Amino acid sequence: MSKPDIAPPPLRNDCFALPAGVNWTPVDEALALLRDRLTVVTGVETAPLRQAAGRILAGDVLAQRSNPPQPNTAVDGYGFAGAVPEGPCVLPVLQGRAAAGFPFAGEVPQGYALRVLTGAALPKGVETVILEEDVTLELGHIAFRGPLKQGANTRKAGEDVVEGALALPAGRRLTPADMALLSAVGLAEVSVRKALRVGVLSTGDELVEPGDAAGPGQIYDANRPMLLSLVERIGFEAVDLGRAEDDRAALSRHLDCAAQRVDVIVTSGGASAGDEDHVSALLREAGAMHEWRIALKPGRPLALGMWDQTPVFGLPGNPVAAMVCTLIFARPALSLMAGEGWQEPQGFEVPAAFAKRKKPGRREYLRARIRGGQAEAFHSEGSGRISGLSWADGLVEIGDGAREIKPGDLVRFIPYGSFGL
Ligand SMILES: Nc1nc2c(c(=O)[nH]1)N[C@H]1C(S)=C(S)[C@@H](COP(=O)(O)OP(=O)(O)OC[C@H]3O[C@@H](n4cnc5c(N)ncnc54)[C@H](O)[C@@H]3O)O[C@H]1N2
Numbered sequence: 001m002s003k004p005d006i007a008p009p010p011l012r013n014d015c016f017a018l019p020a021g022v023n024w025t026p027v028d029e030a031l032a033l034l035r036d037r038l039t040v041v042t043g044v045e046t047a048p049l050r051q052a053a054g055r056i057l058a059g060d061v062l063a064q065r066s067n068p069p070q071p072n073t074a075v076d077g078y079g080f081a082g083a084v085p086e087g088p089c090v091l092p093v094l095q096g097r098a099a100a101g102f103p104f105a106g107e108v109p110q111g112y113a114l115r116v117l118t119g120a121a122l123p124k125g126v127e128t129v130i131l132e133e134d135v136t137l138e139l140g141h142i143a144f145r146g147p148l149k150q151g152a153n154t155r156k157a158g159e160d161v162v163e164g165a166l167a168l169p170a171g172r173r174l175t176p177a178d179m180a181l182l183s184a185v186g187l188a189e190v191s192v193r194k195a196l197r198v199g200v201l202s203t204g205d206e207l208v209e210p211g212d213a214a215g216p217g218q219i220y221d222a223n224r225p226m227l228l229s230l231v232e233r234i235g236f237e238a239v240d241l242g243r244a245e246d247d248r249a250a251l252s253r254h255l256d257c258a259a260q261r262v263d264v265i266v267t268s269g270g271a272s273a274g275d276e277d278h279v280s281a282l283l284r285e286a287g288a289m290h291e292w293r294i295a296l297k298p299g300r301p302l303a304l305g306m307w308d309q310t311p312v313f314g315l316p317g318n319p320v321a322a323m324v325c326t327l328i329f330a331r332p333a334l335s336l337m338a339g340e341g342w343q344e345p346q347g348f349e350v351p352a353a354f355a356k357r358k359k360p361g362r363r364e365y366l367r368a369r370i371r372g373g374q375a376e377a378f379h380s381e382g383s384g385r386i387s388g389l390s391w392a393d394g395l396v397e398i399g400d401g402a403r404e405i406k407p408g409d410l411v412r413f414i415p416y417g418s419f420g421l
């Protein structure tokens with residue numbers, strides 16, 4: 001049988017090459033647009049301190065009280081007035097003592113010392129404390145050697161935080177350390193943002209639930225468990241929206257229902273422009289679609305749109321791309337909507353343990369980990385190689401321009417922890 005004489009297109013040996021004629025949005029431009037368009041959507045409630053850890057402050061918190069509230073001693077020892085010049089010093093010791101929670105009621109006269117214990121409020125007349133290890137106590141007197149500056153071994157009132165000063169700013173996600181700070185400055189409850197509800201939906205006829213029998217051509221839904229866990233770890237309320245098959249009407253019903261339940265919808269799969277890519281098609285139909293071809297590897301198709309006033313992040317189906325897009329795009333956007341402000345991950349310059357040549361025009365993220373102070377890159381850049389996500393401790397970010405990386409060259413490593421994981 002004779003074959004028709006058809007000319008094939010030119011060979012493209014790099015499947016990630018940017019097709020000509022497509023308007024590729026640079027990562028920073030896409031991020032700037034998101035940052036510009038999104039606003040805080042969460043309400044406010046009051047939470048007792050114990051329930052406030054990990055929540056986002058809705059307003060600035062001012063110190064109700066100074067820390068420390070009064071001048072006190074930093075050590076166990078003996079307190080007295082003024083400084084001590086170089087040389088020996090002998091002081092008579094008064095009856096009584098000052099301990100934390102049990103202030104000394106009287107006044108310490110000039111030239112006398114009083115027994116003081118760490119944390120005790122400085123009694124009237126005490127400005128300076130000598131450590132008990134540095135004195136000899138005999139016959140109702142202490143003897144020690146100067147010099148000692150006035151105020152030595154004491155803590156000033158408000159030296160940490162002054163009453164009325166800003167203790168923590170609005171948008172702060174409360175850490176364990178913040179629990180100590182807020183308690184110390186007198187807060188028993190704080191005004192926090194209600195949790196941002198993030199719905200996670202998988203799309204694709206090929207997907208089955210982990211635990212179910214998988215027939216030929218079927219694969220287990222790996223994205224949904226990953227994304228639900230990611231959303232929780234980043235600090236939001238994850239809502240499992242299940243799976244939708246590759247059917248426009250069914251997907252549309254799923255999105256309708258989701259829009260009633262959650263603040264943001266995150267889908268995976270069907271983001272690209274193929275015959276079965278219904279997420280992007282539906283969002284386009286709804287007339288509120290920014291179908292972004294992002295100059296990013298992995299993760300270039302990202303469908304962003306509104307469904308019934310609810311923002312939808314249509315992540316690419318490949319799990320590596322889905323995770324990278326969540327960390328790079330969804331995380332700062334969700335943080336902003338939750339009231340936490342736009343969150344930039346902290347990267348660190350470390351020497352590369354690998355070599356790589358990169359063409360200009362797109363940003364790349366490699367699964368990477370730190371070993372022996374160097375960044376190792378996963379052996380494959382395949383976007384379906386899920387094992388590399390587990391192998392890695394973070395991502396190496398390689399900028400939009402051309403780059404030739406040789407072992408020892410500095411690269412930007414962003415630990416998973418910098419994304420809040
Ligand atoms: N002709 C072209 N084909 C593709 C291009 C392209 O530019 N031209 N881009 C590729 C890239 S890059 C990606 S990423 C994907 C994105 O496509 P979709 O978002 O439409 O995703 P799907 O086609 O639905 O799925 C892609 C891949 O991921 C698997 N998948 C989907 N969901 C899950 C899940 N929940 N758990 C595990 N794996 C999942 C799915 O089976 C596919 O193998 O398009 C490329 N194609």
Ligand code: MOO
Pocket residue numbers: 296297298299300301316318320321383384
């Ligand atoms: O970049 Mo796709 O977005 O690799 O998997």
